[in-house]
Amino acid sequence: MPISSRAEISEAFPSVQQEVARLAASAEMRSAFAWLRAQEAQFAHWQLEMARVAAPPFAEAARAAWLTQKFRELGLDDVHNDDEGNVFGTHPGFAKSYVSLSAHMDTVFPTGTPLNIRQQGSRLYGPGVSDNGAGLTAMLAIVALLRSVRIRHALPFVFIGNVGEEGEGDLRGMRHIFATPRWRDSIIASLVLDGAGSDTIVAEALGSRRFEVIVRGPGGHSWSDFGTPNPILVLARAIHSFTQTPVPTSPKTTFNVGVIRGGTSVNSIPESASMRVDIRSTSMAEMERLEAALRIALDRAIDDESRVTEARAVSQRRPFGLSYEVVVIGNRPAGELDPNARLLQVIRAVDTQLGNAAQIQRASTDANIPLSLGREAIAIGGGGSGGGAHTLQEWFDCNGRELGLKRILLTMLALAGVSA
Numbered sequence: 080m081p082i083s084s085r086a087e088i089s090e091a092f093p094s095v096q097q098e099v100a101r102l103a104a105s106a107e108m109r110s111a112f113a114w115l116r117a118q119e120a121q122f123a124h125w126q127l128e129m130a131r132v133a134a135p136p137f138a139e140a141a142r143a144a145w146l147t148q149k150f151r152e153l154g155l156d157d158v159h160n161d162d163e164g165n166v167f168g169t170h171p172g173f174a175k176s177y178v179s180l181s182a183h184m185d186t187v188f189p190t191g192t193p194l195n196i197r198q199q200g201s202r203l204y205g206p207g208v209s210d211n212g213a214g215l216t217a218m219l220a221i222v223a224l225l226r227s228v229r230i231r232h233a234l235p236f237v238f239i240g241n242v243g244e245e246g247e248g249d250l251r252g253m254r255h256i257f258a259t260p261r262w263r264d265s266i267i268a269s270l271v272l273d274g275a276g277s278d279t280i281v282a283e284a285l286g287s288r289r290f291e292v293i294v295r296g297p298g299g300h301s302w303s304d305f306g307t308p309n310p311i312l313v314l315a316r317a318i319h320s321f322t323q324t325p326v327p328t329s330p331k332t333t334f335n336v337g338v339i340r341g342g343t344s345v346n347s348i349p350e351s352a353s354m355r356v357d358i359r360s361t362s363m364a365e366m367e368r369l370e371a372a373l374r375i376a377l378d379r380a381i382d383d384e385s386r387v388t389e390a391r392a393v394s395q396r397r398p399f400g401l402s403y404e405v406v407v408i409g410n411r412p413a414g415e416l417d418p419n420a421r422l423l424q425v426i427r428a429v430d431t432q433l434g435n436a437a438q439i440q441r442a443s444t445d446a447n448i449p450l451s452l453g454r455e456a457i458a459i460g461g462g463g464s465g466g467g468a469h470t471l472q473e474w475f476d477c478n479g480r481e482l483g484l485k486r487i488l489l490t491m492l493a494l495a496g497v498s499a
């Protein structure tokens with residue numbers, strides 16, 4: 080998607096731009112902005128407190144309880160958790176369709192990771208403090224604002240702390256929400272908060288499919304059973320032919336063999352060997368084509384290895400029992416936002432209004448799920464700045480949080496419609 084200049088955007092969507100300008104100049108927004116500015120110490124406090132509640136993959140319950148409690152304290156309606164562990168709270172409007180604001184609760188850090196969460200000046204340090212401490216804190220800031228400053232919006236809001244965004248969580252939280260009729264049929268625009276910053280708009284969902292491929296054979300002694308088919312050699316053949324598959328630069332499509340395992344000892348013909356393969360693209364069709372290529376490469380490799388060993392077998396022993404299995408270990412659907420989507424017009428008009436330069440990006444986030452269903456969704460940051468994501472040295476700087484919060488607030492209200 081080409082990144083247009085601000086002037087071009089204003090010309091392309093004059094009505095949305097005017098609407099956002101009118102909204103930003105309203106008395107409610109001026110008091111909202113002043114309130115957000117005054118609350119920074121509270122926001123940083125929440126962020127530190129939350130980051131101290133561990134939320135390893137598949138073990139987000141303690142943090143979910145913390146967030147549920149905050150949603151209640153801050154006066155959201157219908158605060159509840161679903162079967163998957165997602166946390167919900169709503170803020171009323173006058174219509175039935177929702178604008179959602181969500182942030183994932185899980186971190187990449189396993190149980191037992193030392194969480195040395197601390198503050199030095201405007202900087203917060205520690206695992207998960209930015210990803211997704213920044214997103215969760217921004218969501219809480221908007222919730223708190225709606226209680227303190229009276230703003231009437233037409234569409235209701237649903238606020239969601241979801242599980243399972245990172246790694247093998249495989250977007251399970253978002254997947255569950257969009258498989259639930261109540262939400263699937265009512266959320267018309269999804270704003271996903273992930274990490275720090277105000278300079279990106281993830282409007283293209285990078286899909287991925289990940290596989291564990293296991294090849295099995297009879298195994299044997301390297302000398303006396305020579306001629307028995309070898310699973311490691313099958314993998315080697317399969318890797319060689321799979322990686323010859325051409326991939327387009329647009330839509331960008333990639334593959335990787337990231338892990339390879341197998342065998343017992345140098346003088347054993349292995350009984351099994353395995354590899355982990357990662358396929359990524361913004362196009363579902365490209366991912367499907369590559370998956371098919373992987374299976375064809377495996378079929379051929381089995382045939383070739385069987386043929387070669389059959390010819391080589393000196394004993395009467397028939398080469399038997401070569402098989403493979405492909406286990407899906409990750410599946411994130413691809414998709415992209417229509418360039419004419421209202422959500423895109425709104426966020427760009429908001430960025431123009433705030434003098435914020437943001438770029439459209441392609442990434443794998445919770446927005447993949449609604450985008451893959453043809454829904455309007457983007458992922459943006461919670462403001463401020465951050466770094467060292469997924470490391471113990473992770474940090475977040477509160478400077479610039481205000482810009483991120485204004486951006487989120489204006490976007491939500493422009494999407495929902497504000498009644499005077």
Ligand SMILES: [Zn+2]
Nearest residue numbers: 210211273274
């Ligand atoms: Zn994240």
